[in-house]
Amino acid sequence: AQSVAQPEDQVNVAEGNPLTVKCTYSVSGNPYLFWYVQYPNRGLQFLLKYITGDNLVKGSYGFEAEFNKSQTSFHLKKPSALVSDSALYFCAVRDLSGGYNKLIFGAGTRLAVHP
Amino acid sequence: EPEVTQTPSHQVTQMGQEVILRCVPISNHLYFYWYRQILGQKVEFLVSFYNNEISEKSEIFDDQFSVERPDGSNFTLKIRSTKLEDSAMYFCASSEGVLAASSDTQYFGPGTRLTVL
Numbered sequence: 001a002q003s004v005a006q007p008e009d010q011v012n013v014a015e016g017n018p019l020t021v022k023c024t025y026s027v028s029g030n031p032y033l034f035w036y037v038q039y040p041n042r043g044l045q046f047l048l049k050y051i052t053g054d055n056l057v058k059g060s061y062g063f064e065a066e067f068n069k070s071q072t073s074f075h076l077k078k079p080s081a082l083v084s085d086s087a088l089y090f091c092a093v094r095d096l097s098g099g100y101n102k103l104i105f106g107a108g109t110r111l112a113v114h115p
Numbered sequence: 116e117p118e119v120t121q122t123p124s125h126q127v128t129q130m131g132q133e134v135i136l137r138c139v140p141i142s143n144h145l146y147f148y149w150y151r152q153i154l155g156q157k158v159e160f161l162v163s164f165y166n167n168e169i170s171e172k173s174e175i176f177d178d179q180f181s182v183e184r185p186d187g188s189n190f191t192l193k194i195r196s197t198k199l200e201d202s203a204m205y206f207c208a209s210s211e212g213v214l215a216a217s218s219d220t221q222y223f224g225p226g227t228r229l230t231v232l
Binding site: 032034036041042043044045046049051090092094095101102103104105106107108 | 119121146148150156157158159160163165170171173206208218220221222223224225226
């Protein structure tokens with residue numbers, strides 16, 4: 001079965017420092033991986049996705065993610081964190097087992113960027 | 116930029132009552148979804164809908180749940196007889212679905228917080 005794990009409940013970073021939010025996955029076949037961000041009282045906003053091609057994927061708001069097949073990871077990164085990046089981040093994988101539709105989400109990682 | 120919209124933002128209901136949650140997907144999208152997030156838990160898939168029929172549903176999506184696209188713009192989730200454990204944030208999403216649906220991006224609405232008393 002497809003699954004995704006986010007090993008950290010919370011990540012604390014000082015503003016201006018690089019940030020990493022970790023995600024590992026378990027899939028059969030090629031993984032289709034996504035990152036979403038949830039701000040308070042808002043829906044899930046799409047950040048970026050990996051389907052195929054370059055292992056480094058660039059997305060919205062200066063975020064990028066590195067796909068690593070050997071480590072089955074898809075960590076979210078940003079070179080310089082902003083206080084406004086503080087939010088809940090979800091990694092997700094497309095479940096191809098029962099169809100091509102549903103996303104399976106990780107538990108989420110709360111990112112806190114301190115001034 | 117086109118967005119998925121949902122109404123109401125918050126719905127409070129009594130146990131056993133029927134509720135209808137409404138969504139307006141992005142206009143040229145062909146796939147529609149409902150997910151839910153119980154407080155403090157993961158976002159969970161409920162159902163996907165394509166070409167006026169359910170294409171996939173989860174174990175959660177039992178006979179108490181139904182979905183409908185009553186017109187060209189709305190997509191609804193109905194819970195016939197709500198239970199306390201149905202209290203959650205319900206998210207609607209849509210994706211283009213033109214080519215390879217597996218690589219499509221799903222765009223989410225802001226959610227409806229359902230509280231069952």
